Amino acid sequence: MSLEVGIKKRLGKFLLDVEYHAGPGVTGLLGASGSGKTVTLMCIAGILKPDEGRIVLNGRVLFDSGQRIDLPPQQRRVGYLFQNYALFPNMTVENNIACGLCREKDVTVRKQAVADIISRMRLSGLEHHRPHQLSGGQQQRAALARILVGQPELLLLDEPLSALDSHLKDQLVVELRHLLKSYGRDALLVTHSRDEAYRLCNTLAVMEEGRLLGMGGTREFFADPGTRTGAALTGCKNIVAAQKAGETSVFVPDWGVTLDAGRPVGDDIAAIGIRAHHFGGDISENSFPVRIAEEIEEPFEWTVKFMYKAQRGDSAPVWWRIPKAQRPQRLPERLGVLPENVLLLYG
Amino acid sequence: MDWFPLWNSLRIAAISGVLVFFAGILCAYYIARLPRVVKGILDVILTLPLVLPPTVCGWFLLMIFGLRHPVGQLLQQMGIQFVMTWYGGVLAASVVAFPLMYRTARGAFESFDETLAWSGKILGLSNTFIFWRIRMPACRQGILAGAVLAFARALGEYGATSMLIGYTPGRTATVSTTVYQLWRTNDDAGALVWVLVNLAVSAAVLLAVNLLERRNKQGRRAV
Numbered sequence: 001m002s003l004e005v006g007i008k009k010r011l012g013k014f015l016l017d018v019e020y021h022a023g024p025g026v027t028g029l030l031g032a033s034g035s036g037k038t039v040t041l042m043c044i045a046g047i048l049k050p051d052e053g054r055i056v057l058n059g060r061v062l063f064d065s066g067q068r069i070d071l072p073p074q075q076r077r078v079g080y081l082f083q084n085y086a087l088f089p090n091m092t093v094e095n096n097i098a099c100g101l102c103r104e105k106d107v108t109v110r111k112q113a114v115a116d117i118i119s120r121m122r123l124s125g126l127e128h129h130r131p132h133q134l135s136g137g138q139q140q141r142a143a144l145a146r147i148l149v150g151q152p153e154l155l156l157l158d159e160p161l162s163a164l165d166s167h168l169k170d171q172l173v174v175e176l177r178h179l180l181k182s183y184g185r186d187a188l189l190v191t192h193s194r195d196e197a198y199r200l201c202n203t204l205a206v207m208e209e210g211r212l213l214g215m216g217g218t219r220e221f222f223a224d225p226g227t228r229t230g231a232a233l234t235g236c237k238n239i240v241a242a243q244k245a246g247e248t249s250v251f252v253p254d255w256g257v258t259l260d261a262g263r264p265v266g267d268d269i270a271a272i273g274i275r276a277h278h279f280g281g282d283i284s285e286n287s288f289p290v291r292i293a294e295e296i297e298e299p300f301e302w303t304v305k306f307m308y309k310a311q312r313g314d315s316a317p318v319w320w321r322i323p324k325a326q327r328p329q330r331l332p333e334r335l336g337v338l339p340e341n342v343l344l345l346y347g
Numbered sequence: 348m349d350w351f352p353l354w355n356s357l358r359i360a361a362i363s364g365v366l367v368f369f370a371g372i373l374c375a376y377y378i379a380r381l382p383r384v385v386k387g388i389l390d391v392i393l394t395l396p397l398v399l400p401p402t403v404c405g406w407f408l409l410m411i412f413g414l415r416h417p418v419g420q421l422l423q424q425m426g427i428q429f430v431m432t433w434y435g436g437v438l439a440a441s442v443v444a445f446p447l448m449y450r451t452a453r454g455a456f457e458s459f460d461e462t463l464a465w466s467g468k469i470l471g472l473s474n475t476f477i478f479w480r481i482r483m484p485a486c487r488q489g490i491l492a493g494a495v496l497a498f499a500r501a502l503g504e505y506g507a508t509s510m511l512i513g514y515t516p517g518r519t520a521t522v523s524t525t526v527y528q529l530w531r532t533n534d535d536a537g538a539l540v541w542v543l544v545n546l547a548v549s550a551a552v553l554l555a556v557n558l559l560e561r562r563n564k565q566g567r568r569a570v
Contacts, residue, residue, distance in 0.1 A: 047465050073468040086466035090484035103471050150470060 003154060003188070007043055007053030007063075016040065016050075016210040026180055026187045028201030028218070030194070030233050036210040037190040041156045044188070045080045046073035058153055079147035079185075080156045083163055085139050087131035093142050094118070094127040100146040113149055121145040136164045137172055144176075148183055155180070155187035161196055173199050194235045198222060206230050228345050231273035236343065237319040242272040250342070255318070256310030259286045262339025266346060273343035276303070276321035281332025286342070290335050293317045302327050306335065351517050352525040353544055355433055356502060359521060363441040364498035370441075371448030371493060376478075379456050397446035401506025404442055408511050412438070433519055435512040440501035448497040455489025456482070495556050502548065522548070 006019040016036040029037040042048040044055055044062070049070060055063040057078070062071050087096050097114050104110045118124055121141045131139055140160065147155065160176060161169045177200055180187055191197050197204055198218060205215040208229045214221075225231040231239050244265050245251040250272055251258045259272065294305040294317065301324055305317035320335065378389050396404050412419045412429040422428065429435035459482055467477040483490065505523040512519040514528050522545050529538040 045465075045469050047469075073465070074471045074473070076469070078469060080466060080469045082462045082466055084460075084462065086460070086462040088463060088467070088481050090481070099467065099472055100470050102473075102476075146470065 002056075002058055003044070003186075004054065004056040005040070005044065007040075007050035007055060009039060009043060009048060009050045011039065014039075014210055016043075018207070018210070018212045020205055020212055020215055022186075022188060022205075023203065024186050025202040026189055026200055027203045027205060028197040029188060029190045029205050029207055030192070030197050031207035032192060032229075032233070034209075035207040037192075037207055038158055039210075040207075041080070041158055041188065041190055044076075044154075045078055045156055046071065046076050047080075077150075077152050078154045078156055079150065079152035081140075081143055081147060081158060081160050083159050085131075085143035085163075087139060087143055087146070089131055092128045092130060093123060093134070096131065096142060097146045097149055100148075100150040103150065117145045117149045121148075136168055137175075140164075140172060141175075144179065148185070152185070155185050157187055157189040159190055159192070161191075161193070176200060192233075194222075194233060206233060225273070225343060226345065227347050228271050228273075231271075231343055231345055235275075236273040237276040237321075238274045239271055239345065240273075240315075242269055242345075244269050248339075250344070254312050254315035255308045256312065257286075257288050257308055259337070259342050260339045261342045261344055263344075265344060268346055269344055270347055271345040273345055274318075274337055274341060275343075276319040278337050278341040279318075279320040279335045280337070281328065281335060283336030283338060285336050285338055287334045287336030289333055290318075292331050295331075300324055304331065348540070349517070352520045352522045352541065353548075355436070355519070356521040356523070357548075359433065359436040359440050359504075359508075360498055360502040363437045363444060363501045364494065366437070366441050367445050367448045367497045367501070368494050371445060371452050371497065372490065374449050375452035375456050379453055393449055394446045396443050397450070401443055401504065401508075402510055405439060405507035405510025408439060408442065408507060412511070429511065431512055431515065431519060433512065436504075436508050436519060436521060439507040439511045440504040443504050443507050444497040444500040447500055448493040451489050451493030451496065452486070455486035455493070458489075459485055491559065495552070499549070499552055502552070503545075 003022040005022075007016065009016040014034075014036070016039050018036070018040055029040060031037045039048060043050045046062070050063060050065065052065040053063070054061070054065070057076070061067070061069050062076050063069060088099065091099070094114060097117060098110060101110045101113055104113070118127060121144065123138065123141055123145060126134065126138060126142075131142065134142060161172055164172060173196060180200065189196075189200055201218050203215065204218050204221045206213040206221075206227070206229060213227055213229055221230065222234050225234050225236070228239055240252055240254050242250040242252045244267055245258045246265075248263055248265060249258055249260045250265055250269060252272065261272075289309040290306040291309060292304060292306050296303040296305070302322050304320045304322065306320060307317050374393060378386055378393075381389070409430070410416060412422065412435070414420065414423060414428070414430055419428075419430065429438050463481055463485065464477050467481055468474070503523060504521075505527070508521060509524050509527070514520055514524045520528070522541055526538050526541045526545065529541065
C-alpha cells in the first residue's frame, strides 16, 4: 500500500496540517486527544473535506483541492471502523455484513462471501441476532467482518479498543493483530494507548496539535522517542528539562545532577526522559544519593517517588517502578541509571 | 342521518396527513443540515402555525388564497380554488398540522447517530438506501409519533378551516364545523350526536396508536 496525505483543515481554532506517506503494514497515529488523529482519518474517508491538499491511495487520487477532485466516501474503497462500531441497529448481523458487499451485484456470490466471512470471524450462530444482542467483542468482529467483506484497499481504525473493558481489551488486541496479519490488509490505526500502538503497529506517526511530530518504526520509536510529546506518549514518567553539559553528558537543573548519556548530545537538547523502571540501586553509572518521598503499592509492582539530594524542592519527585519480587528489604540510598537509558529529547 | 361531515373530515385528515408526513420529513431532513442562522429563521416560520391561533392562520390563508388576492386569482384561472371547497380544508388542516410532524421528525433526526450514515457511505451504500433503510428505521418511533399527532390535529381542525372554507352542508362541512353549526342553531341533540361521533373517532385513533406501539415493542423483543 501507499498512502500519501498532505492536507490542511481548519476547525474553529484547531488547525490540522499534516503531511506524510504511509507504507505497507499497520501505521499507528499516536497522539493525545485533540491532536487531530481522528480528523485525519475522517479526511481520508471523506467524512470531512480538507480545506486544501491532496490524498492519494495506491496511485488513486481521493482528494485534490488543486484539481478539484473530491471522491464521495462510496468511491474511496476504504474501510472505517468507528469507535462505537456503527453497526446498523435495525439489521441482523448477516444483513449488516451484506451491506459491506453492496457493490457486488451477483446475489449468489454475495451470499457465499457473507457466509464465508461469518464463519471466519467466528460469528456463526449469530447471523440473525441484532447488534445490541452481541457482546463488545462480537460487535467488533461483526463490524470488522462488514468492512473486510468488501475488500477495501485500506483499513481506517479509530481507537478500535477504547470502548471495551480492560480485560477484554487485552484479548481483542491479540485478535485484532492476528486478523490484520491474516487478512494482509494495510491499516491506519488511531490510538492514544502506547500498548495498542506497540502491539498493533509496525510504523508510528506521532501527532501533536494538528501537526505531525515524527514518524518511524515502532520499536525504534519506543527506544528513542526523540521529543517530549513522543516520550510522554510512550509512557515515559520522568521528563525533565536539561542542558548540554559535555560531549556526552547533560545537566538537569531541577534535579541538580549531571547525567552521562554515553552518546553525543546535540547542542539543541531540550529535555531528557528516564523510564520509571530504568532506575536501580545496584547500577553504578549515573548514581546519586536520593531521599524516598512516597511509596505506592500497585498490583504487581511498587511505585516509589524519590528526590535527588540536590533536587530543587519545588520540582516534581522522580518516579521509580520496581517489580514486587525485586524490591529490596531496605530501599537504597543511591539510585543509578544506565547511560543508554537516558532518552535525549529535542523539542 | 347525513354522514357527509364524517366522510369529509376523514378524507381531509387522511390527505393532509399524508402530505404533512412527507413534507415534514423532507423539511426536517434538509433544514437540519442548513447553516444555523437560516435554520433558525426557517424554524420560526415553519413552527409559527403551532403557536398562532388557528383563526390567524386562516386569515393568512385567506390573504394569500382569497379570490381578491393575486395568488388566489392566479390559481382560480388555473381552475383551482381553495376558498369554500373541501380541498381548501386539506390546505388549512395541512398548514396547522405541519409543525407537529416537522418538529417531532426533526427531533428524531437530530438524535440520530450520524456515524451510522457515514459508515454506510464508506461501505458504499447509496444515500437513498441509507435514508430509507437506516435513518428512517432508526427514527421510526419519533416519525410515527409525529404522523399520528399531525393526523389527529388535522382531524380536529376547526379555526383555520372555518375561516377558509366556512360551513356548507354537503360540500365543506366537517365534524367540528357541524358541531358548532348545530349548537349555534339550538340543535343540542344534533350536536350531541356529532360530539359522540367525534369521541368515537378520537378513541379509535388513540387505540390504534397504542396497538401500534405495543406491536412495535413486542416485535423488538421477539428478535
